[in-house]
Amino acid sequence: MTHVRTALVIGGGIAGPVAAAALRKVGVEATVFERADETTDNVGGIIGLAPNGMNALASVGLDEAVHKVCRPVPSMVLLSGTGKRLAEFGSAQAGPVLHAVWRKDLFLALAGEAKARGVRVEFGKRLVGVDESADSVTARFADGTSATADILIGADGIRSTVRSLIDPSAPGPRYTGLLSFGGRPTKPLRVPSTHGSLHMVYGKKAIFCYLADDDETGWFVNMPSKRAMTIAQARAVGAAEWQRRLAELFTEDRSPAVEIISASDPDELVIVGGVDDLPHVPTWHRGRMILIGDSAHATSPSSGQGGSMAIESGVQVARCLRDLPSVPEAFAAYERLRRPRVERVIAEGRKVDQSKSPGPVGRALRDLLLPTMMKLIAKPERRAWQFDHRIDFAAAVSPAELG
Ligand SMILES: Cc1cc2nc3c(=O)[nH]c(=O)nc-3n(C[C@H](O)[C@H](O)[C@H](O)COP(=O)(O)OP(=O)(O)OC[C@H]3O[C@@H](n4cnc5c(N)ncnc54)[C@H](O)[C@@H]3O)c2cc1C
Structure with a gap:
């Protein structure tokens, strides 16, 4: 146990409320600070949560609230522009391939559930700077207010302010x-x-x-x-x-x-x-600050995994803070558990992006090879490492897991 008692979570999107709710479960008092007001989600649109994301929500009891606002999608059918059916992912027996949800509904459901567990969620709070000491961190907001806690978690998305406070030379999005x-x-x-x-x-x-x-x-x-x-x-x-x-x-x-x-x-x-996307952020944590979700590992929407990766990271950071003896060890363990997986997902997403924007020769090749490729990709065992991933929140982080 790290003896962390309080946490400032910057960002009320997906990763932030999940981390805050999971932290409450392990006895940490977390407050979420979101720059937007309560009625906006900045982007809009539908996103699909993958089975691994839903599993991670279930591991901390957040799945029920999310199920209420999303619809299960039984399968995904791939077609060519000529109308040919190339492949189908999913089957009635295997359960939904994803859960579709309006982004705003998801944000509200997660923030609502975090609040129901005693998390304070403050809107209209844009982080602009931090003051650090040996045993605490103070967040400064654009409205002139500030807040202090044992740690600060940056869940502030792909254009993260916390990322540049941790490492001013951190790479930006690609x-x-x-x-x-x-x-x-x-x-x-x-x-x-x-x-x-x-x-x-x-x-x-x-x-x-x-x-x-x-x-x-x-x-x-x-x-x-x-x-x-x-x-x-x-x-x-x-x-x-x-x-x-x-x-x-x-x-x-x-x-x-x-x-x-x-x-x-x-x-x-x-x-x-x-x-x-954000293929590689070299520094995920420094002192008492750490990144989760898109601020550390944004993947292209083509992977269909950004939201699910943000959820998994929110859950794992709480688990590591519960089980490791100090903040540096907890942050290092979290990075060990997350970095290889998220960077593999980002690389896969990149490959899909390239297939979406080929030149004329690439397009001809793609159309020729797509049916065979899709038959291979559609095999459930090929996708198991992504979709079947489960976090056992109740189990202590073990040396074997950290490799
Ligand atoms: C077009 C599109 C389609 C997508 N489709 C999918 C999909 O189908 N499936 C999927 O899993 N993922 C999808 N994604 C990716 C997914 O939306 C992200 O991976 C996910 O939202 C990341 O969650 P997050 O909490 O890390 O960041 P965000 O959801 O971006 O949340 C960050 C929050 O931090 C707040 N914030 C930012 N700066 C500050 C600050 N200085 N102070 C306080 N608050 C701040 C923001 O207002 C925001 O609310 C898609 C993304 C896009 C752009």
């Missing part, structure tokens, strides 16, 4: 070569139901993902673009213009993309702009 958009149709469609499954169409110019059901249809697009764009730059283009450009990307494909995009309300278009 552009994946893709712009991201999403939406939901508001006009009637003639599209056949996917019966809750997610369909991914590898089109000629971009990949179109959608889920069409009686009660809800949603979609997202990863559009290759050499030019990176911030969210502000992308939004400045205008929703109606993006809707037109996105629909145009899919005119040569045999898929419902054009119909679904055109039936969506431009006012509800989710414009994310360029998507980034």
Whole structure:
């Protein structure tokens, strides 16, 4: 036991509330400080939580609250732009391949559950600096207030302030070569139901993902673009213009993309702009400060694992603080448990990104090889290291686990 009694958790996204709730379970009083106000999630859109993420939530009893706001997706079907079925992941027997959830609902569910366990969550608190001493750390916020605790956990996302406070020379995000958009149709469609499954169409110019059901249809697009764009730059283009450009990307494909995009309300278009990852952050902790979630290990959305990795890290950091005798040992153990796994996931996500933005020769090869590749990838044993990963929160961190 590290004798840590209090923790400041910076960031009320996914990793922050999970870590704070898990810390409460091990007797640490945690407070979450989120820069946004309670009604915004900054980005929007749907994300999919993988089975390993749901398992990690269950390990600290947070799964029930999340189940209430998400819908199980039984399988993922991969199709070519010519309409050919390439592969299917998942089966009724194996359970859902993922749980789809609106990001805002997830944030609210996690923060609500953390609060129900006695975690204080303060909104409108943007961290701008820290003061450190041998046995405590003080966070300074943009509104002039401050807070002090035994440790500070940076769960403040891919553009983390805590990361640069730990290591001013830390690398920043890397552009994946893709712009991201999403939406939901508001006009009637003639599209056949996917019966809750997610369909991914590898089109000629971009990949179109959608889920069409009686009660809800949603979609997202990863559009290759050499030019990176911030969210502000992308939004400045205008929703109606993006809707037109996105629909145009899919005119040569045999898929419902054009119909679904055109039936969506431009006012509800989710414009994310360029998507980034963070392949290697050399320093995850210094003194009494540590990084979890995207601040340490952001993966491209193509991996479908960013949220789940953030949850796993939130759970593991609490477990290490419970079981190791000192803060430096707990932080080192956490890094040992997490770094190899998250960096492997990031590398896999990068490979998927590259398959989404090939040149003409790459595209021809991709279309030729995709059916065989997909048959291999779709084998459950190939994905077990990612999806079947389980954290036994009740078990003490063992030397064998640390390798
Ligand atoms: C388009 C897109 C699609 C995605 N799809 C998926 C998917 O399908 N599945 C999946 O698992 N993952 C997906 N991801 C990734 C996933 O969203 C992230 O990995 C996950 O949100 C990381 O959680 P986090 O808590 O570490 O960071 P965030 O969720 O980014 O939360 C960080 C929080 O910190 C706050 N903050 C930032 N700076 C400060 C500060 N200085 N002071 C106080 N608060 C601060 C922010 O306001 C934010 O609320 C997607 C990402 C994108 C961009």
